Amino acid sequence: MADGLAASLSGVTVAYPDRSPIGPIDLTVAAGEIVALVGASGAGKSTILRLLADLERPHDGAVVRQITPGGTGFVFQSPTLMPWADARTNVALPLELTGIARPEAQARAADALAAVGLGDRLKARPFQLSGGMAMRVSLARAMVTRPDLLLLDEPFAALDSITRRGLVEDLHRLWSETRPAIVFVTHDVEEAVYLAQRVIVLDAATGRPGAAIPTPGPIPRPPHWRADPAYRQTVEAVAGALALASAMAPVA
Amino acid sequence: MTGFAHRLAPLLLLTLLLGLWEAACRLLHVPIYFLPPPSAVAVALVERAPVLASSAFQTFRMAIQALIAASIIGGGLAVAVSLSPIAERAVRPLAVALQVTPIVAIAPLVVIWAGLDNAEFAVIALAAAAAFFPVFSGVLTGLQSADADLERLFDLYGANRIQRLVRLRLPTALPFALEGLRVASGLAVIGAVVAEFVSGTGQTQGLAWRLLEAGNRLRTPELLAALVWLAALGLLLNLAVAAGSREILKQRSGR
Numbered sequence: 001m002a003d004g005l006a007a008s009l010s011g012v013t014v015a016y017p018d019r020s021p022i023g024p025i026d027l028t029v030a031a032g033e034i035v036a037l038v039g040a041s042g043a044g045k046s047t048i049l050r051l052l053a054d055l056e057r058p059h060d061g062a063v064v065r066q067i068t069p070g071g072t073g074f075v076f077q078s079p080t081l082m083p084w085a086d087a088r089t090n091v092a093l094p095l096e097l098t099g100i101a102r103p104e105a106q107a108r109a110a111d112a113l114a115a116v117g118l119g120d121r122l123k124a125r126p127f128q129l130s131g132g133m134a135m136r137v138s139l140a141r142a143m144v145t146r147p148d149l150l151l152l153d154e155p156f157a158a159l160d161s162i163t164r165r166g167l168v169e170d171l172h173r174l175w176s177e178t179r180p181a182i183v184f185v186t187h188d189v190e191e192a193v194y195l196a197q198r199v200i201v202l203d204a205a206t207g208r209p210g211a212a213i214p215t216p217g218p219i220p221r222p223p224h225w226r227a228d229p230a231y232r233q234t235v236e237a238v239a240g241a242l243a244l245a246s247a248m249a250p251v252a
Numbered sequence: 253m254t255g256f257a258h259r260l261a262p263l264l265l266l267t268l269l270l271g272l273w274e275a276a277c278r279l280l281h282v283p284i285y286f287l288p289p290p291s292a293v294a295v296a297l298v299e300r301a302p303v304l305a306s307s308a309f310q311t312f313r314m315a316i317q318a319l320i321a322a323s324i325i326g327g328g329l330a331v332a333v334s335l336s337p338i339a340e341r342a343v344r345p346l347a348v349a350l351q352v353t354p355i356v357a358i359a360p361l362v363v364i365w366a367g368l369d370n371a372e373f374a375v376i377a378l379a380a381a382a383a384f385f386p387v388f389s390g391v392l393t394g395l396q397s398a399d400a401d402l403e404r405l406f407d408l409y410g411a412n413r414i415q416r417l418v419r420l421r422l423p424t425a426l427p428f429a430l431e432g433l434r435v436a437s438g439l440a441v442i443g444a445v446v447a448e449f450v451s452g453t454g455q456t457q458g459l460a461w462r463l464l465e466a467g468n469r470l471r472t473p474e475l476l477a478a479l480v481w482l483a484a485l486g487l488l489l490n491l492a493v494a495a496g497s498r499e500i501l502k503q504r505s506g507r
Contacts, residue, residue, distance in 0.1 A: 050404075053408060055404050055407055055408060069410070070409055070410070072408060074404070074405065074408055076401040076404075076405075077401075078401070080399060080401040080402055080405065082402065082419075082420070082423065083504045083505070084423045084426075084503070084504050085423075093405075093409075093419070094405075094408075094409045096419075097406065097409035097410065097411045097415055097419075098409050098410065125503070125504070127504065127505050145409075
C-alpha cells in the first residue's frame with residue numbers, strides 16, 4: 001500500500017525548559033498510510049505531530065519530510081475556527097494563505113465542505129454549528145489543500161461517541177479519495193485500532209514510540225467491524241502494550 | 253409585573269431623592285447659593301438651555317476629536333509595537349508612565365506648548381492623552397490574544413506578517429479595542445473638562461468654563477445644571493460606544 005516515505009523522525013529529541021526531555025524518537029510514516037499514536041497524556045504525542053508538521057524544531061536528530069509546500073493538513077483538539085468568519089471563509093483560509101486567488105479558494109472551500117456533508121452550511125458562523133459540525137469544518141479546512149500528510153491531534157476527544165464514529169467514517173472516506181498519509185493522535189485504544197492501519201504505542205516516560213501493531217481488515221471498515229473478533233483481539237493487544245508502556249496493570 | 257418593577261425601581265428612587273432634596277431645601281431654608289433645590293436647577297436648565305447646549309456641544313466636539321486622535325495614535329502604535337517584541341519592550345514603560353501621570357499635572361505644560369491663544373488645541377491634546385492608554389492597551393492585548401493553535405495554522409501555511417495581522421490578529425483584537433474605546437470615551441470627556449479648567453482662558457467655551465463661571469459668580473443652580481449636561485454627555489458617549497460594539501460583536505456570537 002505504501003509507496004515511499006511521507007515523513008520520518010530519526011533520533012529526534014526535544015528539550016523543554018520545565019520538564020524532562022523526550023526522545024530519542026524514531027518514527028517513519030509511509031506515503032498514504034494511516035498511523036495512530038496512542039499514549040498516556042504528557043507522553044509527547046502533540047510534540048511528535050508538531051515535529052512532523054515542521055511547526056517545532058528538534059533539539060537533536062533529523063526530521064525528513066517529503067511533502068509539497070502547503071501539503072500538510074492539521075486538525076487540532078478543538079475546531080479552532082475563526083469566530084468572525086463563516087464556514088467557507090474558514091475553509092478557504094489555507095488556500096488564500098498559500099496565494100490562491102479568493103474566487104478559486106472559495107469555490108474549492110465549498111467543495112471541501114460538501115465532501116464532509118456541510119455543503120448547505122457555507123455561510124454558517126462557528127457559533128451556529130454543533131461541536132461535530134465545527135469539527136467537520138476543521139477537517140474540511142485541513143483537507144482543502146489536498147495534503148500529502150494529514151495530522152490530527154485528539155480531534156474527536158470532546159465529542160459524543162455517535163458523532164465521533166461518524167467523523168471516523170468521514171475521515172476514512174476522505175482518505176480513500178486522495179490517500180494522504182495520516183497520523184492520528186488519540187488516547188482511545190478502540191478508536192486507534194478502528195481508524196488506523198498501524199497503531200504505535202508511546203512510552204509514557206520518554207515519549208519514544210514503542211510497539212507498532214498492525215491492524216487487520218480493509219479501510220473503510222466493513223459494517224459491524226467493531227464486533228469482529230480480529231478487531232477485538234487487536235484492541236486487546238494494543239491495550240496490553242499501552243498498559244505496559246504506561247507501567248500500569250491492565251484495567252479489567 | 254416584576255419586569256415593570258425592575259424598570260421602575262431606579263426612577264422611583266431618583267424621584268424620591270429629588271423630593272427629599274426639594275423638601276429639605278424649603279423646610280431648612282438652605283440658601284440658594286449653597287444648595288439650590290431641584291426646582292431651581294430645573295429652571296436654570298431651561299433658562300440657560302441655549303448657552304449650556306452650545307457649551308455641551310463644544311465639549312462634545314473636543315472630546316470626540318480627542319477620542320479619534322487617541323484611537324489613531326493608540327491603535328496605530330499598538331499595531332506597530334505588536335510587530336516587534338523589542339518595540340513593545342521599549343514602548344510599554346513609556347505608555348504606562350503616560351497612564352499613571354495625572355492629566356492635570358501635564359496640563360500647564362501642554363497649554364504653554366500649544367500657546368495661550370490656542371487653548372482648544374491644548375484641550376484636545378490633553379483629552380487625547382487621557383484617552384490614549386485604554387485604546388493602546390486594549391488593541392495591543394487583543395493583538396496578542398490570538399488562539400495559539402490558530403497562530404500555528406498560520407505558521408503551517410507560511411503566512412506572512414501582513415496576512416497574520418489582517419486575517420488573524422486584527423479581527424481577534426476587535427472586541428478588546430472596542431472595550432478600550434468605551435473606557436477611553438469616558439476619559440476623553442474627563443480629560444476635556446480638566447484641560448479646560450487648567451487652560452482657564454474661557455476661550456474654549458466648553459462646559460468646564462460654564463462650571464467655573466457659575467461657581468465664581470455663586471450661580472449654583474446654573475453650576476448644577478451644567479453638571480447635569482456633563483453627566484448626560486458622558487453617559488451618551490458611553491452608551492453609543494457600547495451599543496456600537498454590541499452590534500459589531502453580535503455577528504460573532506449571535507448574542
